[in-house]
Amino acid sequence: xxxxxxxxxxxxxxxxxxxxxxxxxxxxxxxxxxxxxxxxxxxxxxxxxxxxxxxxxxxxxxxxxxxxx
Amino acid sequence: xxxxxxxxxxxxxxxxxxxxxxxxxxxxxxxxxxxxxxxxxxxxxxxxxxxxxxxxxxxxxxxxxxxxxxxxxxxxxxxxxxxxxxxxxxxxxxxxxxxxxxxxxxxxxxxxxxxxxxxxxxxxxxxxxxxxxxxxxxxxxxxxxxxxxxxxxxxxxxxxxxxxxxxxxxxxxxxxxxxxxxxxxxxxxxxxxxxxxxxxxxxxxxxxxxxxxxxxxxxxxxxxxxxxxxxxxxxxxxxxxxxxxxxxxxxxxxxxxxxxxxxxxxxxxxxxxxxxxxxxxxxxxxxxxxxxxxxxxxxxxxxxxxxxxxxxxxxxxxxxxxxxxxxxxxxxxxxxxxxxxxxxxxxxxxxxxxxxxxxxxxxxxxxxxxxxxxxxxxxxxxxxxxxxxxxxxxxxxxxxxxx
Numbered sequence: 001x002x003x004x005x006x007x008x009x010x011x012x013x014x015x016x017x018x019x020x021x022x023x024x025x026x027x028x029x030x031x032x033x034x035x036x037x038x039x040x041x042x043x044x045x046x047x048x049x050x051x052x053x054x055x056x057x058x059x060x061x062x063x064x065x066x067x068x069x
Numbered sequence: 070x071x072x073x074x075x076x077x078x079x080x081x082x083x084x085x086x087x088x089x090x091x092x093x094x095x096x097x098x099x100x101x102x103x104x105x106x107x108x109x110x111x112x113x114x115x116x117x118x119x120x121x122x123x124x125x126x127x128x129x130x131x132x133x134x135x136x137x138x139x140x141x142x143x144x145x146x147x148x149x150x151x152x153x154x155x156x157x158x159x160x161x162x163x164x165x166x167x168x169x170x171x172x173x174x175x176x177x178x179x180x181x182x183x184x185x186x187x188x189x190x191x192x193x194x195x196x197x198x199x200x201x202x203x204x205x206x207x208x209x210x211x212x213x214x215x216x217x218x219x220x221x222x223x224x225x226x227x228x229x230x231x232x233x234x235x236x237x238x239x240x241x242x243x244x245x246x247x248x249x250x251x252x253x254x255x256x257x258x259x260x261x262x263x264x265x266x267x268x269x270x271x272x273x274x275x276x277x278x279x280x281x282x283x284x285x286x287x288x289x290x291x292x293x294x295x296x297x298x299x300x301x302x303x304x305x306x307x308x309x310x311x312x313x314x315x316x317x318x319x320x321x322x323x324x325x326x327x328x329x330x331x332x333x334x335x336x337x338x339x340x341x342x343x344x345x346x347x348x349x350x351x352x353x354x355x356x357x358x359x360x361x362x363x364x365x366x367x368x369x370x371x372x373x374x375x376x377x378x379x380x381x382x383x384x385x386x387x388x389x390x391x392x393x394x395x396x397x398x399x400x401x402x403x404x405x406x407x408x409x410x411x412x413x414x415x416x417x418x419x420x421x422x423x424x425x426x427x428x429x430x431x432x433x434x435x436x437x438x439x440x441x442x443x444x445x446x447x448x449x450x451x452x453x454x455x456x457x458x459x460x461x462x463x464x465x466x467x468x469x470x471x472x
Contacts, residue, residue, distance in 0.1 A: 021453075022404045023413070023454075023457050024377060040453060041455070041457035042453055060380075062132070062404075063404075
């Protein structure tokens with residue numbers, strides 16, 4: 001039983017769909033080292049963060065705007 | 070924090086809550102139930118986890134049912150794949166619902182029984198259908214099956230009547246307009262959303278809706294529906310009638326807690342819990358749309374019907390089921406999509422006594438709601454940065470009060 005997915009080998013990465021983003025701030029709350037809300041109030045991926053940060057951010061997003069890339 | 074944050078417990082129930090759970094049952098496979106189960110595993114719980122879900126589909130994103138599913142831009146979006154549940158050893162039982170609760174045991178609709186050390190009730194709600202409106206063929210929207218049926222109706226009809234101008238009703242009206250139907254929306258308030266957002270904001274929303282081509286009939290209610298030769302005639306309180314090939318009733322939901330009526334779980338427009346998601350029955354917790362919990366910052370019992378709150382509530386109930394002493398104190402948040410505009414709200418829209426409205430020509434508007442000079446909520450159309458600003462201020466305030 002694994003607690004999180006195993007991502008691809010190497011540096012994890014994520015993308016935010018800005019059309020879908022509603023600026024809930026959930027990703028910033030669960031993974032503050034990987035995501036930030038910009039001046040427009042939308043989520044931005046900063047780079048960095050480990051697999052579990054990105055998975056947590058992705059599953060916390062109410063509009064499924066965060067995908068691994 | 071106030072004295073209402075925690076249930077008053079007898080010594081026996083104190084012991085029951087202090088015991089280490091081995092079997093956790095989650096009743097309800099909406100976002101609250103699913104988040105709860107995943108949180109249990111994320112926290113390393115290695116006992117049995119079972120989710121009971123009434124609908125046959127894998128748990129899905131309910132917010133799309135009134136928007137992109139109706140416009141056929143998107144199909145059902147599952148919260149997780151079947152493998153995600155299997156990988157985590159979460160036993161997902163679909164197509165059955167909980168029918169009766171006894172201490173330590175839940176009875177299911179297929180006649181089977183499940184024992185539990187902790188039960189987390191996330192049974193959500195059902196769409197309200199006032200009996201004078203329940204004419205054959207009239208649609209309510211809550212489940213995926215409802216949404217598919219409504220979408221099918223939208224492809225065949227030309228004129229839709231939507232009864233209820235709340236967020237779901239407005240989204241349905243907007244989706245139907247996008248599909249080219251003529252749409253009449255009947256709203257009880259004199260202005261849409263007047264009772265929660267105030268008259269000035271309500272008027273702006275109404276003009277947005279009218280600019281989409283929705284005919285907004287305010288200040289009246291539907292009194293009855295008659296189907297004559299395939300056409301629905303909706304009788305209004307103001308004496309008028311409006312006609313359509315289809316009618317949707319979207320007048321809110323009822324928390325699904327009737328199955329608990331023979332148990333010791335107290336209900337009062339929702340399942341009553343303390344700030345730690347604990348009901349009045351030892352070992353039984355509740356979260357999501359069906360739960361009325363004591364919000365430690367607002368100091369009052371609240372029940373929300375918002376996706377994001379339900380998701381966080383489910384996760385919080387999972388932690389509480391494992392004995393983590395962390396009160397559930399979310400900043401309320403919701404959003405709505407209507408004809409390409411994003412409506413967003415953060416904070417609490419009750420008890421405000423001042424609203425400051427800023428209109429941005431061609432770029433939506435923002436309304437800040439204050440209670441005795443202190444910001445309580447912000448509602449914005451296409452102004453996400455204003456939402457972020459208010460959330461930051463509210464978070465600071467929450468943190469101050471919770472520490």
